[in-house]
Amino acid sequence: EIYEEVGEKFNINSSKQLGQILFEKLNLPPVKKIKTGYSTNEEVLQTLCLIRPSLKKILDYRQLFKLESTYIRPFPGLINPRTGRIHTSFNQTVTATGRLSSSQPNLQNIPIRNKFGEKFRQAFIAEEGNLFLSADYSQIELRILAHLSGDPNLKKAFDRNEDIHQQTAAEIFNVLPLQLTSQMRRLAKVVNFGIVYGISSYGLARDLGISQKEAEEYIQHYFQRYPQVKEYLGQVVKKAREKGYVRTLLGRKRYLPGILSSNRKMREMAERAAINTPIQGGAADLIKLAMVNLEKRFREEELEAWIILQIHDELIFEVPERELDETRRIVKEEMEGAMKLSVPLVVETKVGKNWAEMSS
DNA sequence: GCGATCACGTA
DNA sequence: GTACGTGATCGCG
Numbered sequence A: 001e002i003y004e005e006v007g008e009k010f011n012i013n014s015s016k017q018l019g020q021i022l023f024e025k026l027n028l029p030p031v032k033k034i035k036t037g038y039s040t041n042e043e044v045l046q047t048l049c050l051i052r053p054s055l056k057k058i059l060d061y062r063q064l065f066k067l068e069s070t071y072i073r074p075f076p077g078l079i080n081p082r083t084g085r086i087h088t089s090f091n092q093t094v095t096a097t098g099r100l101s102s103s104q105p106n107l108q109n110i111p112i113r114n115k116f117g118e119k120f121r122q123a124f125i126a127e128e129g130n131l132f133l134s135a136d137y138s139q140i141e142l143r144i145l146a147h148l149s150g151d152p153n154l155k156k157a158f159d160r161n162e163d164i165h166q167q168t169a170a171e172i173f174n175v176l177p178l179q180l181t182s183q184m185r186r187l188a189k190v191v192n193f194g195i196v197y198g199i200s201s202y203g204l205a206r207d208l209g210i211s212q213k214e215a216e217e218y219i220q221h222y223f224q225r226y227p228q229v230k231e232y233l234g235q236v237v238k239k240a241r242e243k244g245y246v247r248t249l250l251g252r253k254r255y256l257p258g259i260l261s262s263n264r265k266m267r268e269m270a271e272r273a274a275i276n277t278p279i280q281g282g283a284a285d286l287i288k289l290a291m292v293n294l295e296k297r298f299r300e301e302e303l304e305a306w307i308i309l310q311i312h313d314e315l316i317f318e319v320p321e322r323e324l325d326e327t328r329r330i331v332k333e334e335m336e337g338a339m340k341l342s343v344p345l346v347v348e349t350k351v352g353k354n355w356a357e358m359s360s
Numbered sequence B: 001g002c003g004a005t006c007a008c009g010t011a
Numbered sequence C: 001g002t003a004c005g006t007g008a009t010c011g012c013g
Helices: A002-006 A015-025 A042-049 A053-072 A117-122 A140-149 A152-159 A164-173 A182-196 A201-208 A212-225 A227-243 A264-300 A321-336
Strands: A089-091 A101-103 A130-137 A245-247 A253-255 A306-310 A314-320 A347-352
Touching (some): A002 A053, A130 A264, A140 A152, A140 A227, A152 A227, A182 A264, A201 A212, A253 A264, A264 A321, A314 A321
Antiparallel strands (some): A089 A101, A130 A314, A130 A347
């Protein structure tokens, strides 16, 4: 159908060929340029759909092809003949922030939001008599930011265990929580993510599809309400300039060679890394500590449970059914207590027979 | 065969 | 705007 729409056969997987068809043959407006020519990424195709709705088919094709080639086709060949299971490798010395990475296969990026995500996760099944237990830190990065910055307003939200995005929305729009719309919450959520990533008005504008000026206003408003966050972020960057590196909660260093660069793009990228690393790396420190403590506790308490996956802010365990309640209690205790921060840590647990059917 | 690039899956 | 890994294509050799 796609070939018919554009009047010829071509390789849809080739962004180069697709670009030639869309922007040279069909003369569609090149929404975004990249080093090598025209971008054909999802955002661009979405925009072009307004002119030519049939391009939706290309997006659908892309999604299905990605899932088939990355998550379906390779997996049967990765089953270990001895164990009958798939075993990932966790790499300890790869990332710049101290996170783990996972490869061969990467089990830290199995689809979940996608409408087919559930189907994939159904394929991961606990051994007969066992269950999967997942335990994830709630809003860990923003809690670490609250701890590091000491901002009273941000801390207040966590002390009361409130919905942080809703709280931020109420702050930046200056309305009562009851007057909030889902649109306002969505926007606040994007702003919160932006803060953790070392926000720029450029990036925020792009994410929200608003002007850079509007984005700047949101950021200003945020910092007005969370002044110590602003103060803290400024200090982090200043210290990075002085020392040439930043540190995470447990003292891990990340050097930032670009921090004094005369090239603005390089320098600003290093500044964002300076902001993000203590937060992302701090969360990595925390969960690693929890993992070590948990393994010890499992041995001490003679529990059979074991960690099967770590996905940055989440641990997944395989647990004999009869040990579920005790394991769950200990997991929550060890994870929430791994470090004493100035805001509470909250861990949510779920249980299921497979990776898709996990309920509280 | 290798590396760069793009696109896209996760936190 | 942060951090990754994988698959496909493509140009170079």
